[in-house]
Amino acid sequence: MKKPLKSFKKMRELMSKHFHEVYEASQDDKQKVAWCTSVGPAELLHSFGFKVYYPENHGAMIGASKKASEYIPYANAIGYSQMICSYLTSDIGAFLKGETPLQKAYNIPSIPKPDVLVYNTNQCRDVYDWFSFYGRKFNVPVIGISSPVNVGEVTENIINDVATQMKSLIPTLEEVSGTKFDIDRLKEVVKLSYECTKLWKECLFFGTHIPSPLTFFDYTVLMAPAVVLRGLPEAIDFYKEANEEIRQEMKKGLTAVPDEKVRLYWEGMPIWGRLRMLAELFYELNTSIVVSTYCNSWIFEDFAYDFDRPFESMAKAYTELFIVRNEEVKEKVIANWIEEFKVDGIIYHEAMTCPNNSNTRYGMPKRLQEKTGKPYLIINGDLNDMRLFSDEQARTSIETFIEQILENK
Amino acid sequence: MYYLGLDLGSTWCKGVIIDNKKEVIATSLEKTGYSFIETSEKLLDELFKKSSLKRKDITKIVATGYGRKSIEIADIIKTEIMCHAKGAYHYFPEKFILIDIGGQDNKIVHIGENGEILNFKLNRKCAAGTGAFIEESLSRLQVPYEKVKELIEKSDKDITIASFCTVFAQTEIIKLIKENEKVENIIKGIFNSVATRVIEMETLHGTVVLTGGVIAFYPFFKEILEKKANCKVKVPPYPQFSGAIGAALFGLNSEFHKKHQLVL
Ligand code: SF4
Numbered sequence: 001m002k003k004p005l006k007s008f009k010k011m012r013e014l015m016s017k018h019f020h021e022v023y024e025a026s027q028d029d030k031q032k033v034a035w036c037t038s039v040g041p042a043e044l045l046h047s048f049g050f051k052v053y054y055p056e057n058h059g060a061m062i063g064a065s066k067k068a069s070e071y072i073p074y075a076n077a078i079g080y081s082q083m084i085c086s087y088l089t090s091d092i093g094a095f096l097k098g099e100t101p102l103q104k105a106y107n108i109p110s111i112p113k114p115d116v117l118v119y120n121t122n123q124c125r126d127v128y129d130w131f132s133f134y135g136r137k138f139n140v141p142v143i144g145i146s147s148p149v150n151v152g153e154v155t156e157n158i159i160n161d162v163a164t165q166m167k168s169l170i171p172t173l174e175e176v177s178g179t180k181f182d183i184d185r186l187k188e189v190v191k192l193s194y195e196c197t198k199l200w201k202e203c204l205f206f207g208t209h210i211p212s213p214l215t216f217f218d219y220t221v222l223m224a225p226a227v228v229l230r231g232l233p234e235a236i237d238f239y240k241e242a243n244e245e246i247r248q249e250m251k252k253g254l255t256a257v258p259d260e261k262v263r264l265y266w267e268g269m270p271i272w273g274r275l276r277m278l279a280e281l282f283y284e285l286n287t288s289i290v291v292s293t294y295c296n297s298w299i300f301e302d303f304a305y306d307f308d309r310p311f312e313s314m315a316k317a318y319t320e321l322f323i324v325r326n327e328e329v330k331e332k333v334i335a336n337w338i339e340e341f342k343v344d345g346i347i348y349h350e351a352m353t354c355p356n357n358s359n360t361r362y363g364m365p366k367r368l369q370e371k372t373g374k375p376y377l378i379i380n381g382d383l384n385d386m387r388l389f390s391d392e393q394a395r396t397s398i399e400t401f402i403e404q405i406l407e408n409k
Numbered sequence: 410m411y412y413l414g415l416d417l418g419s420t421w422c423k424g425v426i427i428d429n430k431k432e433v434i435a436t437s438l439e440k441t442g443y444s445f446i447e448t449s450e451k452l453l454d455e456l457f458k459k460s461s462l463k464r465k466d467i468t469k470i471v472a473t474g475y476g477r478k479s480i481e482i483a484d485i486i487k488t489e490i491m492c493h494a495k496g497a498y499h500y501f502p503e504k505f506i507l508i509d510i511g512g513q514d515n516k517i518v519h520i521g522e523n524g525e526i527l528n529f530k531l532n533r534k535c536a537a538g539t540g541a542f543i544e545e546s547l548s549r550l551q552v553p554y555e556k557v558k559e560l561i562e563k564s565d566k567d568i569t570i571a572s573f574c575t576v577f578a579q580t581e582i583i584k585l586i587k588e589n590e591k592v593e594n595i596i597k598g599i600f601n602s603v604a605t606r607v608i609e610m611e612t613l614h615g616t617v618v619l620t621g622g623v624i625a626f627y628p629f630f631k632e633i634l635e636k637k638a639n640c641k642v643k644v645p646p647y648p649q650f651s652g653a654i655g656a657a658l659f660g661l662n663s664e665f666h667k668k669h670q671l672v673l
Contacts, residue, residue, distance in 0.1 A: 375528060392475060393514070393531055400490040404526040 005249065007242035008221060014238055015224055016106045023102075025051035026112030032177050033112050035134070037127045038227055039297070039318055040120040041145065041166050043193050043310070046231040047186040048177040053112050054228050055130065059087030059384065061101040062094055063272025068384035071097060080133075085126035086353040086384035092133055116176045118169065119144035122324045124356040143172050147319060150326040154319050162315035183310070189231045190310040194303035199239030200226040201299045206246055207290040208341050211260035213250050216289035217279035220270050226298040256288045262405050265338055266292040268349030269357045271379075273386040274394075281395060285402045291341040293334065294357070297322050323356055330359060331368055338372050344405050345375045347398070352380065352388045375408075377401040410468045411460075414657030415452060415483065416492065416650070417445050417476030420512025420540060421622055423653040424452035426460050426467070431499060431658065435459035436650050445476035453482075469660030473652050487659050489652050490518055490529050496655030497618045498524040500645035505616035508607055508634075509651065510623040512540040517611045530610055537575045538606025540623050545575065546582060546599045550592060558629055560593040561600070568598035569605055578602060600630055604637040613638040618645065625649035 025031035034050035036042050038057065045052050062068050068086060071093030076082055078096070080089050094100055095111065102108040117131040117140065128144065135142035145165040148158055170181045203222065206213050214222070222242065229235035246254070264282075266289045271278065282289060300317035307313065318324075322333055338346065346368070350360040359365075365376045377397055381389035411434065416423040422445070424437045437455035439448050449472075457463060472483035473492040497507045498520055507518040513536055519527040536542050547554060568585070572578040585595050603623065607613075617640050624630050625648045635642050645651060 369528070378530070396475075396488055396490070397529075397531055400488040400526070400529060403488060403491055404529070408525050 005242070005245055007238075007245050010238065010241065011222065011224060014229070014234060018228060018234075019102055019106050019108055022051045022053045022112045023108045023110075026114075032115045034173075034176075035114040035117045035131065037119045037123065037131075037144075039123055039321055039323075040118055040127075041169070041314055041318070043186060043189040043231045043314055044166060044169065044173065045118060046189045047182065048173050048179050050116075050173075050177060051112070052228070052231075053114070055091055055111075055134075056087055056127075057224070057228050058100070058102075058111060059091045060270075060272050061105065062090045063087070063270075063384035064275065065101040065104070066273045066386070067094070067099075067101070068273060069387050071099070072385055082353075082385070084353060085124065085130070086382055088126050088130040089353075090384045091130070095134075095137075114138055114140055116140055116172065117142045117144075118173075120147055120318060121145065121149075122147035122318055122321055124323075124354070126356075141172050141176065143169050145169075147324060149324060151319060151324050152326050152329060154316060158319055159312050159315045162319055163309075163311040166311050166314060186310045187307060190303050190313055191307060192233060192236065193231045193300065196226060196230045196235040196239065197298070197300045197303060199236060199243060201301075203239055203243050203246065204291070204295060204299070205340075206243075206250070207288075209250065210263070210342060211255040211257070212263065212288040212290040213246055213254040213256060215256040215279070215282070216266045216270075216292045216295065217275055217282075218256065219292065219295040220275065223295050223298060230298070257283050257286055259286050260288050261286040262345070262402055263287070263341065263343045264289045265334070265341065265343045265346040265374075266294070266349065267334065267346055267359055269294060269351045269354055269383040271349060271351075271381045271386075271389060272384055274381070274389060274391070277391065278394075278398075281398060285399065287402055289347070290343060291337050293322055293337075293359075296337065327359075327362060327364060331364060331371065334368060335372050338374055343374065344409070345377070345401065347401070348376060348378045350378055350380050352382045353385060354383055357383075375401070375404060411462055411466050412657040412660035413453070413456065413467045413470045414492070414653040414655065414660065415449055415470065415472045415474075415477075415480070416489065416652035416656060417441070417449065417472060417474035417480070418489075418511055418622075418652075419475050419514070421649070422448045422452055422474070422476070423650050424449075424456050425647070425650050425653040425657055426456050426462065427654065427657040427661070429661065431661065433647060433650070433654065434462070436647060436653075438649070441476070445479040446481075448476075449480050449482065469663055471656040471660040471663075473656045485659060485663055487656060490516055490526065492652045492655030492659065493620060494518050494520050494526050494529075494655065495524065495658050496651035496653070497620055497645060499654060499658060501616065501618055501643060503616060505618050505643075506611065506613060507618050507620065508613075509621040510539060510603065510607065510619070511621045512544075515539055515607060515610065515621075517607075532606070532610065535574060537573055537578060538603050540621070540626075542575050542578065543599060543603065543623065543627075546579070547596070549579060549582060550586075550595065552592065552596065554626060557596060557627060560596050561629060562593075564591070564593040564597040566591075566594040566597070567601065568594050570598045570602035571605075572602075597633075600627070600633050601637065603630070604634045607634065608638050613640045615640075617642045619643070620645060620648045620651035622649050 068090035074093035
């Protein structure tokens with residue numbers, strides 16, 4: 001395999017620092033911890049000085065640690081179905097078992113206790129139920145935004161509705177944090193998030209280069225600061241340095257796979273428990289996955305919608321999000337990326353426990369194939385529950401798909 | 410010049426030898442057992458016995474199927490979907506939809522007029538609608554496979570076992586037994602259920618070609634599928650050997666591999 005970039009090591013140090021800070025805050029009465037959904041109103045929380053923790057990131061860590069299937073049954077046993085989000089079931093299962101991947105990765109004994117849980121249902125309803133479990137456990141407020149779903153055009157009405165809901169969170173956040181809301185501080189944080197987004201986009205768009213210097217598997221690691229540190233200056237510093245390193249390495253010939261023959265789009269969630277196996281398989285097949293809906297979902301260009309109206313900018317950014325949109329918009333977005341990243345085909349991961357991120361269920365693959373002429377493959381699996389994934393079937397399908405593309409090239 | 414194709418499947422292993430005119434010279438069939446290496450040796454012995462050829466007469470051995478990477482005697486390995494497509498296209502050189510119903514999985518492949526794969530699908534991680542489901546159901550009913558055809562001809566009711574899952578389907582069968590349903594109707598229901606699983610996977614239109622073990626063992630299934638899918642179904646000679654024939658054909662034109670340098 002290729003030599004790892006220094007940025008990967010930097011990122012791990014940054015994440016370690018982040019988790020230690022959040023954990024320490026949870027142990028210190030003077031500091032407050034807010035839990036936030038991955039595309040929740042993080043900027044608002046940072047403006048109050050909360051340390052922000054993202055359970056989905058924790059869910060992904062459990063998935064990558066391959067322990068999800070061990071934890072999920074504990075959540076099933078208390079009534080959380082095998083059919084619902086396996087981030088939720090593995091996270092709650094790990095909690096019930098008293099374990100966390102933070103122990104092994106960062107020597108942190110437990111997840112940080114929340115003072116408030118803040119969700120946005122823009123991605124799914126599961127996050128509400130997930131946070132409600134912990135709200136009951138820790139006896140802390142669970143507040144959030146109920147976003148519209150299947151959105152076509154993001155209209156002023158929608159923006160005002162979501163912005164109003166965001167504003168209504170202020171009293172609880174003031175009470176929990178003991179800090180008065182400061183709109184100027186929020187404006188600054190939104191600007192920081194926008195800076196982060198621009199740099200993250202730049203990083204992702206290295207994938208448009210032929211051959212690509214990085215693949216989806218690199219980006220699922222490199223994306224962590226864009227997810228958990230957006231709104232903080234550290235994320236900006238990180239991507240400035242990382243992008244510079246990638247640019248320099250590209251000059252020296254950095255490529256993700258040797259002799260890139262095929263370029264693919266990954267639609268859907270990562271299969272966290274099989275990232276390595278898949279990365280190796282695509283590497284052997286001289287195939288780069290150069291773009292993904294998942295990683296691109298943390299590009300929020302609408303933070304710049306109106307810097308003087310930060311709530312409206314956040315509302316727009318968090319509703320323009322891919323997962324919130326209707327099929328028509330989603331298809332347009334994917335078709336554009338297919339073109340921009342010059343891909344030969346698209347792999348859809350149908351995650352059994354996340355219908356929200358599985359765009360295979362309402363006929364999209366066939367429609368997009370007709371529209372773009374690009375072949376597709378559907379892989380059945382899951383984000384965390386590897387009992388729903390067949391290695392052999394996936395391997396055979398992927399190998400055939402690459403052969404099919406090569407034969408037809 | 411002779412070419413040998415091995416299709417090492419999850420339930421059955423198949424072998425064929427073809428000559429350079431693409432004619433099938435010999436076929437052999439073995440239950441997969443516990444060792445792909447041993448099973449392939451048995452296949453080879455049988456093929457050489459039937460064809461009176463020797464190992465040195467074979468120009469290329471090509472392996473496909475789940476066990477393709479488990480043996481060392483193959484010169485080339487190819488994925489089974491490519492081989493099935495090639496094997497079926499050999500007999501029907503036109504645009505068509507290939508349905509292969511095997512021991513543990515179903516494949517649906519759209520093949521273009523030049524034999525290229527346009528799209529393909531495997532069934533989910535479940536044996537419903539595959540040969541394994543038929544085998545298990547027949548064994549529950551204690552009906553040997555030789556008797557199935559005769560029984561089905563007697564059936565007077567069109568039952569369909571509706572469950573998606575093999576385990577649930579078995580409980581549906583138990584319910585039918587409890588209700589004293591005639592065994593021939595239950596058997597018809599089992600095959601109807603396999604056809605339903607197939608039409609759920611894809612809209613069938615144009616030329617449809619059916620291959621795999623199920624159609625080889627139960628030729629009447631063609632009519633059941635035609636009725637369910639409302640389309641004409643073609644079955645090539647040696648339907649169970651389609652993948653192995655495709656593999657052997659890849660041996661015959663192995664230039665492709667030199668072109669792409671990919672070992673799959
Ligand atoms: S979007 Fe999917 S993976 Fe994410 S929290 Fe919701 S159900 Fe789980």
